[in-house]
Amino acid sequence: MEFETIIGLEVHAQLLTKSKMYCPCSADYASASPNTHVCPICLGMPGVLPSINRQAVAFTIMSALALNCTIPSFTKFDRKNYPYPDLMKGYQISQYDFPIGINGFLSVETGGENKRIGITRVHLEEDVAKLSHRHNSLGESYSVVDVNRAGVPLMEIVSEPDIRSPEQARQYLMKLRTLLQYLGVSTGNMEEGSFRCDANISIRPRGSLEYQAKVEVKNMNSFKAVHRALTFEEERQRRAVESDERIIQETRGWVEEKGVTVSQRSKESAHDYRYFPEPDLPPLVVSGSWVDEVRSKLPELPEQRCDRFMRDYELSAYDAGLLTGSKAMADYFEACLNGGGVTRNASDKPKKAKTLGNWLLGEFTRLLNATNNEITGAKVSPAALNKLLELIEEGKINLTAGKAVFEEMFNTGKPAAEIVEERGLVQVSDRGDLERVIKEVIAKNSKAVDDFRAGKEQASGFLVGQVMRATRGRANAKIVQELLHAILSE
Amino acid sequence: MKLSREEVLNKALLARIGLSDEDVEKFREQLSNILENFTILQEVDTSDVPATAQSVDLKNVMRDDVVMPSSSQEEILMNAPRREDDFFRVKAVLEQEG
Incomplete structure (x- = not known):
């Protein structure tokens, strides 16, 4: 039997506000000592009054607009009740039936096919405290709690079950992350946990329109992990169905080292979150003029930048798409291109753009991947790369030598001219x-x-x-x- | 109508409260009384009244994104029933929960 895979994704992105979602403690907890960014509101002490961070709402409206959502004029906050030691109040202030954004979409391209993935909703909530697990001398385990992260604004983006393959899921996530980075609302860093993803996945016989029991997969800490976990899970479900086993609706955790998902708990004793409206936070009426104001501040988005790269720099759709696929890469590219050197006038730009694109997508990307680095942390500045390209352009060194020089620049941060000198790479043209x-x-x-x-x-x-x-x-x-x-x- | 024993035990579980057998009977009685009072309230015709979660007519109360000093670490950790280093210490988290 042929099967079809059905995937829906829930993404949580920490927002780049200065203060927390419901209190004025600093949201920048990364290098803080434990429990130093905490106040009575974070702890849910009796008598405290939370308040809504306007910037977090604006960031969420902005993200929802960029995801083609409708922004209803009424939105409110609700309490989601569940007991867990990372939740200080015993409930999370989230949004239940009136989220900030609804009914949007994000287009992704896989295997040359363009597909719209529906966005069900975009809403605001708060992050939870961080638990660390320890053992005492008897080997008994317990946990310690750092409350700094509790209350950091978290934007949740829920997709429709429109995704049909692990690769499409990966593309959706990468595109969503790039979008949030362009908007400047989140760092989108998956390894550091500021961009997290849970997936719902089920399979059904191809042609069937009914949904089967779905499994929620958690604990995937990279794009690669999402791809691997979903590939494992669709295969596990296929085998189960083929041997007449029933798929249980449950939560499974991805175990990176073993490359498998394992059952975490049965979802059949479904959570009773007992949502109710947050009495401490009056509702929000989002006016058309506020939405228009946020819309007018939307920066250039990846697709627009891609179009501009094709138009102004005469790049191919493929190159422009790859370069603008990461904001940091596109910024680097433009810093080089507009950073003097051989492009003294505008008409030289397309030629340099092509050369530069080849360097960035070729050697540069290869070395970044090989060393597991991001372009933002690279030792080669745009100005330094320009100097190297000038040496090649002027015929001082040839392309082969240029690549060797670049690798050394990449590893050591030394200027091109110094490396050429030291290694005697000056081109022989006599x-x-x-x-x-x-x-x-x-x-x-x-x-x-x-x-x-x-x-x-x-x-x-x-x-x-x-x-x-x-x-x-x-x-x-x-x-x-x-x-x-x-x-x-x- | 009186709440069942199971219903009371389920509420106790959700609230993470342990109840003795006598407690269960006591709360069956008390919680059922509360619910009965609500059935009286439900007799009021509210078909013209929009649902609300607020008793005051406030809306759009927001604060600017400005950081204010947090409490001191000592003040915060004074609230810890059990402390270890600069953390709250809690019992091991069970997999089935959360």
């Missing part, structure tokens, strides 16, 4: 010098010379290679080719 080397190569490789004269093109490449070798890669390949042909045609 015709007299090159002629001498070529003649030596010809004398040593009579077979290749005969082949070349017999019209075998590969022989030419071989001979040029030998010249490069003799000059330790420094020869100007263009001149070598020219001279080689001239000499052998004599």
